[in-house]
Amino acid sequence: xxMKTETKPQETCPVKITIDLISGKWKPNILxxxxxxTQRFGQLQRKIPSISRRVLTLQLKELERDYLIQRKAYxxxxxxxxxxxxxxxxxIPILISMKQWGEVYLASR
Amino acid sequence: xxMKTETKPQETCPVKITIDLISGKWKPNILxxxxxxTQRFGQLQRKIPSISRRVLTLQLKELERDYLIQRKAYxxxxxxxxxxxxxxxxxIPILISMKQWGEVYLASR
DNA sequence: CCGCATCCCGTCTGATACTG
DNA sequence: CAGTATCAGACGGGATGCGG
Numbered sequence: 001x002x003m004k005t006e007t008k009p010q011e012t013c014p015v016k017i018t019i020d021l022i023s024g025k026w027k028p029n030i031l032x033x034x035x036x037x038t039q040r041f042g043q044l045q046r047k048i049p050s051i052s053r054r055v056l057t058l059q060l061k062e063l064e065r066d067y068l069i070q071r072k073a074y075x076x077x078x079x080x081x082x083x084x085x086x087x088x089x090x091x092i093p094i095l096i097s098m099k100q101w102g103e104v105y106l107a108s109r
Numbered sequence: 110x111x112m113k114t115e116t117k118p119q120e121t122c123p124v125k126i127t128i129d130l131i132s133g134k135w136k137p138n139i140l141x142x143x144x145x146x147t148q149r150f151g152q153l154q155r156k157i158p159s160i161s162r163r164v165l166t167l168q169l170k171e172l173e174r175d176y177l178i179q180r181k182a183y184x185x186x187x188x189x190x191x192x193x194x195x196x197x198x199x200x201i202p203i204l205i206s207m208k209q210w211g212e213v214y215l216a217s218r
Numbered sequence: 219c220c221g222c223a224t225c226c227c228g229t230c231t232g233a234t235a236c237t238g
Numbered sequence: 239c240a241g242t243a244t245c246a247g248a249c250g251g252g253a254t255g256c257g258g
Binding site: 025103 | 132196199204209212213215
Binding site for chain 1: 239240241
């Protein structure tokens with residue numbers, strides 16, 4: 001079948017790795033907005049109103065730890081900006097496929 | 110940016126929907142093997158040794174509930190077979206992209 | 219052969235309040 | 239403005255045992 005290349009999924013299944021990196025509750029949204037443009041912490045907060053500061057912080061930290069986004073802090077004016085890294089950007093086509101698949105899926109139910 | 114079509118991610122973000130459907134701990138593996146061929150319960154168990162019967166059952170039920178796989182029970186011989194549905198099959202290209210992305214990601218660390 | 223029931227535990231997330 | 243601290247609840251998943 002199509003999916004057969006040669007490696008079997010294992011403890012370090014690449015598919016699982018990819019999923020885990022983006023499957024935080026709000027990570028798709030965050031990546032989406034960062035895909036549009038660099039965003040400040042507060043901007044993300046306003047664009048995703050139901051997320052709490054605490055969780056937004058956590059998700060951003062994880063994304064940063066995983067090299068998908070970059071954090072830049074400024075002192076005056078006091079602000080922090082987040083943007084996608086190369087790796088993060090390379091993920092976007094996959095997010096788009098998932099978005100399209102999800103729309104079809106939703107439409108058929 | 111690329112990801113921009115017109116819909117914003119919301120409570121029912123299509124990306125999130127898609128991720129949720131496949132982000133069970135063993136779902137990628139299960140889908141992978143079902144992508145190769147129809148599999149019996151016991152076959153899946155042997156191919157994914159570290160999964161318990163309980164969890165395998167749960168994951169299969171969820172995948173079935175979500176229309177990604179089909180369950181067929183036979184009485185003699187006593188067995189149950191699982192296979193991908195149309196919807197499940199349509200997900201495979203995405204899984205492949207994620208697999209490839211994950212491999213590149215792993216290689217670069 | 220296949221699956222359900224029960225118990226248990228770690229992780230993730232939310233609410234709320236406090237800080238450089 | 240952009241976090242941190244603490245507490246509490248929900249949930250996913252592991253271990254084990256019973257059952258059709």
